Structure formats: C-alpha cells, structure tokens
Amino acid sequence: MFSVLIETRDDEEGLARTLASLIGGAVEGVVRDVIVCDTGSTxxxxxxxxxxxxxxxxxxxxxxxxxxxxDWLLFLEPGARLSEGWTDDVVAHTARQTMPARFSRARGSRAPFLSRVFSGNRALAEGLVISKRQASSLAKSARSAEAIARGLATKRLNAEIWMAPPK
Structure with missing residues (x-):
C-alpha cells in the first residue's frame, strides 16, 4: 500500500483535481493515506x-x-492527474523492483518538442514512486519534493499522468 504526498503552496484548485484522480486507488485499497505537505498556503x-x-x-x-x-510513497504535483488503471502498474512495479519510477506522460499532456527542450523541466512533472526508506534518506539533504526527485535514476511506468500546468 502507498502513501501519497502532495507538496502545496496556494494550490487549492490543483489539489482538488489531483485528489479526484486518486479515488480509484483508495477504493481498491492501494492508497493507504494522502498527506498534503504545505509550505505556507494563504x-x-x-x-x-x-x-x-x-x-x-x-x-x-x-x-x-x-x-x-x-512502505512506498507516491509524490505528485498539485494539478497532476493519474489516468485510469494506474494502480495495476504501480503495484506490479513495487512488487518486483526497488528502484524509483515515474509515470509516462499522457499523449494530450505532451508539450511540443522545442517547448520541452527550452523549458525548465520539473522533476515531479511525471510523479515519483519511491520507497519510504530511500525518500527518508534523500529528505535529510533536500528541502522539497522537487529536490528529492531531481536527478534520480528511475524506471518508466506504462501508467499515464496528465501533468499539472506550469505555475
């Protein structure tokens, strides 16, 4: 079972969209808890x-x-939405892998090539599935979920994510 962590700052609308996409996982018993980690919302x-x-x-x-x-954490940006059926891929990954994973971008969520090349990539744009043990270790030197996700070697999941719009 997974704990979902969403780091927020003035993200009430995006948070609501993300939480709606997690309902299926909660009903199936895959999502154990959802923790909203706030950094000063007004x-x-x-x-x-x-x-x-x-x-x-x-x-x-x-x-x-x-x-x-x-034992496993799922980091998401507020506003990101997981496509239907995401739980199967995540459960299968964690059953056989110990390395972190990211979701595949949904076809309609992919930016044009040049836009991707010249824009700043957000490390959490595609979500992150990571063991609690590894995340705890990385959190000692990282101050944000974005910093934890940056530079990690990850496996690509077949499950898709609709990325949050850039702020």
Whole structure:
C-alpha cells in the first residue's frame, strides 16, 4: 500500500483535481493515506485537504514522509492527474523492483518538442514512486519534493499522468 504526498503552496484548485484522480486507488485499497505537505498556503488548500480526508502537514515534505504509513510513497504535483488503471502498474512495479519510477506522460499532456527542450523541466512533472526508506534518506539533504526527485535514476511506468500546468 502507498502513501501519497502532495507538496502545496496556494494550490487549492490543483489539489482538488489531483485528489479526484486518486479515488480509484483508495477504493481498491492501494492508497493507504494522502498527506498534503504545505509550505505556507494563504488560500483554502487546508480546507480542500480536510474535506477530502487527507492529513495536512505544515512542516513540508520531510514531515510528511515521517507521517506516511506506507512502505512506498507516491509524490505528485498539485494539478497532476493519474489516468485510469494506474494502480495495476504501480503495484506490479513495487512488487518486483526497488528502484524509483515515474509515470509516462499522457499523449494530450505532451508539450511540443522545442517547448520541452527550452523549458525548465520539473522533476515531479511525471510523479515519483519511491520507497519510504530511500525518500527518508534523500529528505535529510533536500528541502522539497522537487529536490528529492531531481536527478534520480528511475524506471518508466506504462501508467499515464496528465501533468499539472506550469505555475
């Protein structure tokens, strides 16, 4: 079972979209808990998390990792949405692999080639599936989920993600 961590800052609308895509995983029993790791929101992000039954942590990603109940963590950006059937690929990956993984970009979510080349890549744009042990170790020197995800060697999952729009 997985703990989902979403790092937020004034992301109430994006958070609601992301949480909606996790409902299937929660119903199947794959999503154990969802932790919203806030970094100083002034909007209604905390209310969205509360109404959805998420744990709301104001201490950032390291505090969220400590509270996570699952042995595997799924990091997502607010606004990202997982395509239907994502749970099968993630469960299969974690059953046979120990390395982190990222989702494949949904066809409609792919930017044109030159736009991808010249834009700054977000390390969490494609999500991240990582063991709690490895994330805890990386969180000691990283201050954000983005920093944890940056530069990791990962496997590509067949499951697709609709990326969050850039801020």
């Amino acid at each position: 909007d209604q992000t905390h209310r969205v998390a509360d109404h959805a039954g998420c744990h709301f942590v104001a201490g950032g990603i390291a505090a969220g990792i400590r509270q996570a109940k699952g």
